[in-house]
Amino acid sequence: MTTQPITSGVLSLCLMLGIVLPAQARPISYPGGWTFMTMNDGEQNMFHLNYTFTPALSLGYNAEYWREDKFQVHSLQANNLLKRWNNPGSQANLYLQSGIGAAYSDKAPHDADWQPAAYIGMAADWENRRFYTAYENRYLWADDIHDSFMQKARIGVAPYVGDYGDLHTWVILQVSHTPKAQEEITFTPTLRLFKGDHLAEAGVSNHGDVTFNWTIRF
Amino acid sequence: MKKLHVNVFYTFALIALLLGTPPSAHASHTADVPEKMQAGHVNQTGTLIEIGVNGLVCDFCARTLEKIFMKRSDVAGIDVSLDESRILISMQNGKDIEDAELNKLVTDAGYNISAITRKEGHV
Numbered sequence: 001m002t003t004q005p006i007t008s009g010v011l012s013l014c015l016m017l018g019i020v021l022p023a024q025a026r027p028i029s030y031p032g033g034w035t036f037m038t039m040n041d042g043e044q045n046m047f048h049l050n051y052t053f054t055p056a057l058s059l060g061y062n063a064e065y066w067r068e069d070k071f072q073v074h075s076l077q078a079n080n081l082l083k084r085w086n087n088p089g090s091q092a093n094l095y096l097q098s099g100i101g102a103a104y105s106d107k108a109p110h111d112a113d114w115q116p117a118a119y120i121g122m123a124a125d126w127e128n129r130r131f132y133t134a135y136e137n138r139y140l141w142a143d144d145i146h147d148s149f150m151q152k153a154r155i156g157v158a159p160y161v162g163d164y165g166d167l168h169t170w171v172i173l174q175v176s177h178t179p180k181a182q183e184e185i186t187f188t189p190t191l192r193l194f195k196g197d198h199l200a201e202a203g204v205s206n207h208g209d210v211t212f213n214w215t216i217r218f
Numbered sequence: 219m220k221k222l223h224v225n226v227f228y229t230f231a232l233i234a235l236l237l238g239t240p241p242s243a244h245a246s247h248t249a250d251v252p253e254k255m256q257a258g259h260v261n262q263t264g265t266l267i268e269i270g271v272n273g274l275v276c277d278f279c280a281r282t283l284e285k286i287f288m289k290r291s292d293v294a295g296i297d298v299s300l301d302e303s304r305i306l307i308s309m310q311n312g313k314d315i316e317d318a319e320l321n322k323l324v325t326d327a328g329y330n331i332s333a334i335t336r337k338e339g340h341v
Contacts, residue, residue, distance in 0.1 A: 030282035030327050055326050086273030086330045088303060129275050129300065164277050164298040165256055194278045217281060 027079035027095060027123075028058045029217055035060075036216045041188075042209030043068065043181065048077065056081040062099055068182075071110070071145050073117045075101025090128040097121050103142035115143035132156035132170060152176040156192065167195045174203070183207055252306060257284045258295025260308045263339050267307040267315065270332035271324060274303045282327040290315075303332075 029035050029052040037048040043066060050060025062077040077099035085092040103117040121138030137151035156172035170192040177185055188211055190203030201213040254260060274280055280298055283305055287296045292313035297306040307315070315323070317334055324331050 026276075026279055026328075028328075030286050033282065033285065055328060084273070084328065086328075088272055088332065089275065091273035091275055091279075127275055162277065163300050164280060166277065168277050197278075197281055199278050215278075217278070 026093070027097065028052050028056065028081050031055065034218050036218075038214045039211075040213075041211040042183075042186065042205055042207055043178070050077065050079065062101070066146065069105070069146060070107035071103055071105035071142065073101060073103045073119075073140070073142060075099035075117060075119070090126065092126040093124065095123040097123060097136075097138070103145045105145045110145055113145070115145050117142040117145075127156075129161045130158050132158075132172070148178065148180045150176060150178040150181075154190075165196075167193065169193055172201070172203075252297050255295030255297045255306070255308060257288050257297075258293065258308065261294035261310060264294060264309040264311050265314050265339070266337040267309065267320070268333075268335045268337070269305050269307065269320060269324065270334075271303055271305060271329045272332050273329045274298075274300055274305075276300075279328065283324070283329070286323050286327050 027035065027037075027048075027050065031052055031054055033052045035048075035050050035052070035058065037046075039046040039048075044064050045067070046062065046064040048060055048062045050058040052058040058079045060077050060079070062075045063072065065072045077097065080096040080098075081093065082096055083094040098118075098120040100118045101116075103115050104113070105115075106112045117140070119138055119140040121136060123134070123136035125132070125134035127133070132154070133156070134154040135152070137149070139147075139149045141147045152174055153176075154172050154174045156170045158168065158170050160169065162168045172190040172192055174188040174190055175185065176188070186205050186207060186209075188203045188205040188209075190201050190211065192199065192201045194200070197217045199213075199215040201211070203211045205211065252260060260266075271283075277300060280300065283298060284296055287293050287305075287307060292310050292315065293307055294310050295308040297308075299305070309315070314336075320334060321331055
């Protein structure tokens with residue numbers, strides 16, 4: 001029996017909002033806090049909503065759509081803060097991100113097929129008021145629908161240093177590596193703006209793909 | 219299509235540069251006591267707690283401090299300074315938060331404390 005994916009409406013909404021996900025800006029908030037993230041890049045659209053239970057754990061729902069291979073993944077995602085270093089003028093973090101759920105594809109030869117899916121990855125970052133670096137990787141397995149590994153690195157600089165309550169601006173260069181993609185290496189200069197509880201990023205890759213990310217905390 | 223993407227990016231960058239040096243929303247200070255808080259208000263007759271915070275480098279992340287403290291009924295206001303790596307908590311009259319509890323609240327927000335000082339009834 002064929003099951004209609006829930007995703008159509010969700011993903012349509014994601015696409016309309018220009019959703020993006022990932023280099024997830026701090027996937028764990030304060031206990032009792034909610035975080036909403038969206039992400040678009042040259043390969044996929046993602047939507048993530050999580051609730052923070054403890055200073056080291058958030059759980060949430062993740063939906064992603066891979067446009068070229070025409071499959072989607074719905075999962076429960078856990079974000080674990082493994083270690084944080086708080087220094088007088090900087091902060092560094094190490095996260096483990098994992099998810100389990102199901103993938104759906106109606107692209108031949110899968111024929112409206114659901115398969116189990118899971119992923120795991122690490123993320124690390126360091127920043128001070130002027131500079132920012134980050135790295136993350138992820139291995140996604142969706143049975144015979146898809147399996148791939150990707151990794152990204154970022155380096156950023158703040159053209160000016162703002163204080164609390166200001167509009168903050170970062171200029172970031174992201175390099176991503178996806179061994180199984182048609183274009184293995186992608187460079188994306190990105191502009192990050194945040195003020196209050198909103199963070200937005202926009203960029204254009206060297207392949208001409210627009211990326212857009214949006215994160216809200218509440 | 220590529221030209222459109224480039225134009226979108228440069229437009230976004232230009233907007234960011236034009237907005238690049240906004241006036242700071244940070245409260246001005248008279249001696250150690252700010253005239254106003256970024257959230258809530260200054261209670262001139264209550265205790266003022268100054269907390270040095272390590273790791274306080276990102277505004278977006280520091281919002282958690284404001285949310286955690288402003289949920290409490292004993293807190294009148296909070297002022298956050300990334301420049302000074304500190305927060306100021308203005309307490310309601312007759313109220314205080316013990317150091318152990320302050321440590322837990324700041325840790326829950328994702329930071330740790332370097333110093334705590336109190337100023338009683340700072341009128």
